[in-house]
Amino acid sequence: MTMPLIVSEVAKSFTMHLQGGIKLPVVNNVFFALKAGECAVLGGPSGAGKSSILKMVYGNYAVDEGQIILRHHGKQIDIASADPRTVMAVRRDTIGYVSQFLRTVPRVSALNVVADPLFARGIDREKAQDKARELLAMLNLPQRLWDLPPATFSGGEQQRVNIARGFITDHPVLLLDEPTASLDAKNRDVVVELIRRKKAEGVAMLGIFHDEDVREAVADRIIDVTEFAPGYVRQGADA
């Protein structure tokens, strides 16, 4: 069986147009694969390139070199070279992204913001909303808020709506961009539990977690991003 995600020989640099077009290499020869049901966590100091890798895998950042292969409807798709329409289809059905920040849509209730990815996949409305209610209750969002648009919610309330939205689908690959940052301990534990459930369902996850306790609780392994620094020489490697 092929892996749900294979990243090979990926390189990325940013061109600083305001500084005479100088190139800032960020990562080089990024190489890893995810198994179904595992949660790998990107590790390394600030600025090492963790977010950049996550954004490339989601198709948000262009890739200079290499391949990012996802298994999508039984076929292998290279996100690094896929056209925008394919990227959208892959995001709808295959790869999800849970981040800290909610992009609120005016006049749409929290319940429907959460259920929306299931509506997009053609899931029955009632069924989708039931699942959204279950997640919002788990994440302790007060029921009086469910029918209101999240635009006026507190930062933590918006974050929980976003987390529910990110976890509602059954995407086989899920990217976790610090989903627990600034959550209280009770809701952090809920997110840890949601990640465990996804593992049990066979979802492959790639995440960034600055919170050490959460990382310990969810990580099956750490991918050390400093090994992908341009110019890094592997210990024991031939010159």
Ligand SMILES: Nc1ncnc2c1ncn2[C@@H]1O[C@H](COP(=O)(O)OP(=O)(O)OP(=O)(O)O)[C@@H](O)[C@H]1O
């Ligand atoms: N859009 C961008 N334009 C220019 N440089 C960028 C851009 N995004 C990231 N960088 C640079 O790339 C490097 C890696 O950034 P990245 O955000 O991927 O690191 P990180 O490991 O996620 O850091 P942190 O843990 O602080 O979030 C940094 O030097 C950063 O300044």
